[in-house]
Amino acid sequence: MTSDIRTITAGGVEFGYLAAGDTGPLALCLHGFPDTAYTFRHLLPELAAAGYRAVAPFMRGYAPTAVPEDATYQTGALGTDAVALHEAFGGDGDAVLIGHDWGATATYAAAALEPRRWRRAVTMAVPPPVSLMTGFLTYELLKRSFYMFVFQTPLAEIAVTADDMAFIDGLWRDWSPGYDAREDVAYVKAALREPANLGAALGYYRAMFGATPPNPAYERAQAAASQVPDVPLLYLHGRDDGCLGVGLTEDAGAHLGPGSRVEVVPDAGHFLHLERAKAVNRLILDWVAR
Secondary structure, three states, X not given: OXXXXXXXXXXXXXXXXXXXXXXXXXXXXXXXXXXXXXHHOOHHHHHHHOOOEEEEEOOOOOOOOOOOOOOOOOHHHHHHHHHHHHHHOOOXXXXXXXXXXXXXXXXXXHHHHXXXXXXXXXXXXXXXXXXXXXXXXXXXXXXXXXXXXXXOOOOHHHHXXXXXXXXXXXXXXXXXXXXXXXXXXXXXXXXXXXXXXXXXXXHHHHHHOOOOOOOHHHHHHHHHOOOOOOOOEEEEEEOOOOOOOHHXXXXXXXXXXXXXXXEEEOOOOOOHHHHOHHHHHHHHHHHHOO
């Protein structure tokens, strides 16, 4: 994998991205919060060795990707970005889509919106939307989700930037206990250091709770985001996830399409693909094997 960041314009947004492999079907890898495209640094070369053209963009608003002119961060926009990136990279129906956290949310939306573009998909750490909503209002999950409610307030930018963005260190420490996240956190802080980029990342959560109105340009994609994707999908969840408890996986399989599977990864937290890279890479590679 090259560490050089390349750029491509898709759907009117200039994306920075990392890549490995120059030929083969597209493998599009989407990161979440608080994270960057570097989260896939262990997976990209493995996908390339398996014959894929592996690409990991920085999501909209995460530097060096541009802050979109429409300032829209709803789920439908994220799914639309994935479809636009598929188009921009010249993907075909043999492409695979892999997403973690918000990238998982984008994956559900893109797979439901344009299923013909993706042969298989993988999501990690955020279960299907219907499954997530059934458990969201429990005391335990509401307690873990305190940050989402902080992000709805004007205090969010102050809280996150204080003490060299120590808030981000704290989330990684809570969500993946015992994992040395120093390298990953440094990448995140670089991507969100500018106020416009941090505002974009917080905008995902503000759109989620309706603090920002939905953009009618994404109406079709937004509707698709709540549907069950008609693409075989592997869902992976760390047993020790400190962000979203493993109990949310209990009915996840009921909200996935035919041929899908749910797998709980032992000894792993929220960032399971970093904590247990070899095991998770093997699960993903076996799933997308052609």
